[in-house]
Amino acid sequence: MPAAELTNPAALPADWRDILALTKPRVMSLVVFSGLCGLLVAPLVLPVVLGFTAILCIALGAGACGALNQWYEADIDAKMRRTSKRPLPAGRMDRQSALHFGVGLAFFSVLLMGLATNWLAAALLASSILFYVVVYTIWLKPRTAQNIVIGGAAGAFPPLIGWVAATGHVAALPLLLFAIIFLWTPPHFWALSLFVRSDYAAAGIPMLPVVAGISNTRRQIFLYSLVMTAAALAPWLLGLSGPVYGASAAVLSFVFVVLAARVLGNRATEPAQMGPEKKLFAYSVFYLFALFTVLVADRWLAS
Amino acid sequence: MNKDGELEIIRKRQRERARIFGWLLGAFVVLIFFITIAKTGMNW
Numbered sequence: 001m002p003a004a005e006l007t008n009p010a011a012l013p014a015d016w017r018d019i020l021a022l023t024k025p026r027v028m029s030l031v032v033f034s035g036l037c038g039l040l041v042a043p044l045v046l047p048v049v050l051g052f053t054a055i056l057c058i059a060l061g062a063g064a065c066g067a068l069n070q071w072y073e074a075d076i077d078a079k080m081r082r083t084s085k086r087p088l089p090a091g092r093m094d095r096q097s098a099l100h101f102g103v104g105l106a107f108f109s110v111l112l113m114g115l116a117t118n119w120l121a122a123a124l125l126a127s128s129i130l131f132y133v134v135v136y137t138i139w140l141k142p143r144t145a146q147n148i149v150i151g152g153a154a155g156a157f158p159p160l161i162g163w164v165a166a167t168g169h170v171a172a173l174p175l176l177l178f179a180i181i182f183l184w185t186p187p188h189f190w191a192l193s194l195f196v197r198s199d200y201a202a203a204g205i206p207m208l209p210v211v212a213g214i215s216n217t218r219r220q221i222f223l224y225s226l227v228m229t230a231a232a233l234a235p236w237l238l239g240l241s242g243p244v245y246g247a248s249a250a251v252l253s254f255v256f257v258v259l260a261a262r263v264l265g266n267r268a269t270e271p272a273q274m275g276p277e278k279k280l281f282a283y284s285v286f287y288l289f290a291l292f293t294v295l296v297a298d299r300w301l302a303s
Numbered sequence: 304m305n306k307d308g309e310l311e312i313i314r315k316r317q318r319e320r321a322r323i324f325g326w327l328l329g330a331f332v333v334l335i336f337f338i339t340i341a342k343t344g345m346n347w
Contacts, residue, residue: 053334
């Protein structure tokens with residue numbers, strides 16, 4: 001008997017699939033991957049169970065961010081086609097349950113991280129959750145077109161947390177990994193926001209294409225891709241990684257810049273004609289996975 | 304939908320959730336056990 005037939009589905013105990021959807025599993029996969037890379041490139045090797053726990057805590061922290069984001073943005077999600085099927089706007093869950101789940105998961109992940117690895121890693125995890133929920137979701141996102149620029153820091157924490165979980169201290173390489181993700185986030189999200197900008201406009205979110213226009217956003221995407229390329233090459237230029245990483249980062253970043261240049265040259269205003277933007281968005285996900293994989297492979301080859 | 308139908312859905316979901324949370328709790332206990340072993344071995 002489908003729950004949708006009920007008079008008030010939100011009054012039911014939430015289905016476990018909806019609880020899982022609250023954690024944004026697809027976003028979590030990239031967070032887990034970058035956290036794992038931070039852990040694997042660290043010079044100290046943790047026992048497997050502690051490494052697994054560190055990654056689990058990063059995943060749970062990301063899940064808490066997803067749940068608290070959906071709790072706060074339930075009204076906005078209801079206005080956007082892309083997000084209207086989520087458990088809260090679709091009425092399959094009540095907001096209070098999402099809030100309790102998110103806060104509980106956040107506390108649990110930080111506590112477990114501290115007990116299993118070290119309290120600096122736990123503090124960084126707590127900071128990233130607070131930054132994502134308070135600074136990005138509540139403060140910046142509804143107020144400024146630079147929301148994704150500053151908010152990108154929240155998504156850049158995982159490799160730093162992974163490294164600190166293994167070593168207990170901060171170093172130059174994880175800070176560069178932080179910088180790469182921080183500078184990768186704007187072109188990645190602005191490419192997406194170009195072809196779903198009507199959704200953002202309908203929800204009243206001041207994303208760059210809505211506030212500053214399409215051509216300005218394309219210019220910003222191109223400029224950020226150049227700066228991101230410099231950050232991606234920095235580990236090799238500073239002698240923190242080998243030539244395998246350097247050559248791969250150069251090729252991967254060159255393709256990124258070429259795709260960003262195509263976005264810059266595109267004059268289309270209709271989402272259906274935004275092929276270059278869709279290609280850049282898809283490639284940007286591959287780019288980050290490939291870049292971090294090569295970095296780990298390079299470090300292992302060197303050792 | 305009648306009252307019995309609604310009650311049946313509520314009970315089914317409660318059973319499903321109880322089973323999943325039971326497994327998660329068990330996995331957590333096992334994880335804590337291995338964390339303790341690993342940390343003892345590392346002399347932390």
